Amino acid sequence: MGEEVKVFGAWGSPFSRRVELALRLKGVPYEYIEEDIVGNKSALLLQYNPVHKKIPVLLHNGKPIAESLVILEYIDETWKSNPIFPEDPYDKAMARFWTKFVDDKCIPALWKAAWSAENEREKAVEEAYECLKTLETALDGKRFFGGDVIGMVDIAANFVGFWLSIIQEATGVELLSADKFPDLFKWTEEFIGCNIVKENLPPRDKLLALFKARFAQVMEPQTNTSK
Incomplete structure (x- = not known):
């Protein structure tokens, strides 16, 4: 299945690194897009996260998800291998x-x-x-x-x-x-x-x-x- 998975993040951010780690633990290939969060946020980031205008944003088949903890839940529910949440x-x-x-x-x-x-x-x-x-x-x-x-x-x-x-x-x-x-x-x-x-x-x-x-x-x- 040809899935499009992109992560908008910043190299030094623990929040975008969370998202990348979860994807790696699950073996999900993704494209990483570095954002200049200090002074030059991209038009795409503002389009995909108009509420907070922050990284990280996960883009999955054209659908954006913002907020790292929300993204982690989405990742766990979308890709079932190597669960990061307990079942109980x-x-x-x-x-x-x-x-x-x-x-x-x-x-x-x-x-x-x-x-x-x-x-x-x-x-x-x-x-x-x-x-x-x-x-x-x-x-x-x-x-x-x-x-x-x-x-x-x-x-x-x-x-x-x-x-x-x-x-x-x-x-x-x-x-x-x-x-x-x-x-x-x-x-x-x-x-x-x-x-x-x-x-x-x-x-x-x-x-x-x-x-x-x-x-x-x-x-x-x-x-x-x-x-």
């Missing part, structure tokens, strides 16, 4: 719960803690710790959130698995460590150690340079005290 309704509901927790609570708290001004950092770091502590309980001693194989929550938590350590290196703010969160830290190693995940990650040095430049910009107003 309760387990599926729990997977949805944790993916929502990652997006609504965890990522914003981690991002805020890493980039916050020094006078706000302590409180922001405490909140980030609470989120990581809660997320660690979802692992419950398992290799992956999905059990022995990578599933929906693992894919959704890719920011914690890879991006967070680079942000920590760029900003000097330590949030996730083997001492504080041993199970979650071990999970990050397992996750990025998987070949299929490794092949789908952006270049670490390129991402680190990007975050270091961004951190320098963020810190500049704090060091410039002249009026």
Whole structure:
């Protein structure tokens, strides 16, 4: 069956990398289209995602789907091999719960803690710790959130698995460590150690340079005290 599958994304975005990882896990061939999301969004992106005007967008046989978690559900229901959601309704509901927790609570708290001004950092770091502590309980001693194989929550938590350590290196703010969160830290190693995940990650040095430049910009107003 000649299917047209396209992914509109950005090389450094954990959200578009989620979509690519899910397609790769299922062995679905796709065309990747890089978007300049900072200043020059393509007419196609605006056409396919007129509501949010954001990446990622999955285009399947001419039909656009936006929002990474929605796209992941669509992928799982469309291509049945290598399911990323559990079959059991309760387990599926729990997977949805944790993916929502990652997006609504965890990522914003981690991002805020890493980039916050020094006078706000302590409180922001405490909140980030609470989120990581809660997320660690979802692992419950398992290799992956999905059990022995990578599933929906693992894919959704890719920011914690890879991006967070680079942000920590760029900003000097330590949030996730083997001492504080041993199970979650071990999970990050397992996750990025998987070949299929490794092949789908952006270049670490390129991402680190990007975050270091961004951190320098963020810190500049704090060091410039002249009026």
